[in-house]
Amino acid sequence: EPEVTQTPSHQVTQMGQEVILRCVPISNHLYFYWYRQILGQKVEFLVSFYNNEISEKSEIFDDQFSVERPDGSNFTLKIRSTKLEDSAMYFCASRDQTRGRVYGYTFGSGTRLTVV
Amino acid sequence: DQQVKQNSPSLSVQEGRISILNCDYTNSMFDYFLWYKKYPAEGPTFLISISSIKDKNEDGRFTVFLNKSAKHLSLHIVPSQPGDSAVYFCAADQTGANNLFFGTGTRLTVIP
Numbered sequence: 001e002p003e004v005t006q007t008p009s010h011q012v013t014q015m016g017q018e019v020i021l022r023c024v025p026i027s028n029h030l031y032f033y034w035y036r037q038i039l040g041q042k043v044e045f046l047v048s049f050y051n052n053e054i055s056e057k058s059e060i061f062d063d064q065f066s067v068e069r070p071d072g073s074n075f076t077l078k079i080r081s082t083k084l085e086d087s088a089m090y091f092c093a094s095r096d097q098t099r100g101r102v103y104g105y106t107f108g109s110g111t112r113l114t115v116v
Numbered sequence: 117d118q119q120v121k122q123n124s125p126s127l128s129v130q131e132g133r134i135s136i137l138n139c140d141y142t143n144s145m146f147d148y149f150l151w152y153k154k155y156p157a158e159g160p161t162f163l164i165s166i167s168s169i170k171d172k173n174e175d176g177r178f179t180v181f182l183n184k185s186a187k188h189l190s191l192h193i194v195p196s197q198p199g200d201s202a203v204y205f206c207a208a209d210q211t212g213a214n215n216l217f218f219g220t221g222t223r224l225t226v227i228p
Contacts, residue, residue, distance in 0.1 A: 044218070
C-alpha cells in the first residue's frame, strides 16, 4: 500500500525560528494538502496544492506560511517565524483524483511541532 | 466556526458490544460524510463514508447512519473489538470545496 511519508516525526523549535516540514506524497497523486491539529481540537485545513500552485487556503494560512514542491517529489510547509500557537500535529495528505473526491485522501503519520 | 462537531471526546465499551459514535454538522451544503480512524503515531485512515442522498451505509461491522433533517450522523461498530480502539474523526465534504471539514475526534476504547 503506497504511503504518504512525513519527516521529521517530531520537531522542537524556538519561538521566532523558521521550520520546514517535509512530506513525500504518493507518486501518482496530483492534489496535496496540509492539515493541522492543535491538541484537543479539530483537524483544521491549512492549504491545498495542485499543478504547482495553491488552489485553496484557509484563514489560518497567513503570510507566515508557505508551501512548495521543489523537486517533483517533496511537498514542504514552511513557517517563517514560529509562534507558540503553531504547536500542533501537522498532517500532509495527497489525493488520488481517479478515486473521486472523497475516497482518495491518504494522510501521512504527521509531524508534531513543538514551539518553545 | 466549528461546522462539524463530535461532542463526546471519549467512549468506552466492552468487547462484543456495540459502539456508537456521534457527529453533528451545521452546514447544509455538505453532501458527503466520512469517518476516519486514527491510531497513535499514524495518520487518519479512511473507514467508511455516506452520501447525503442516502441514510445508511454498511461495510462489515461498520455502519454509518445519516439523519439530514437533524444534521446528525453516527457510526455503529458491532461487535466492537479491542483492535477498534482508536480516535475516530467525522469529516464532511462539500461540492466545490477542495478540502475536508473535520470534527475534534472521539477516542474509543474497547475493553477486552
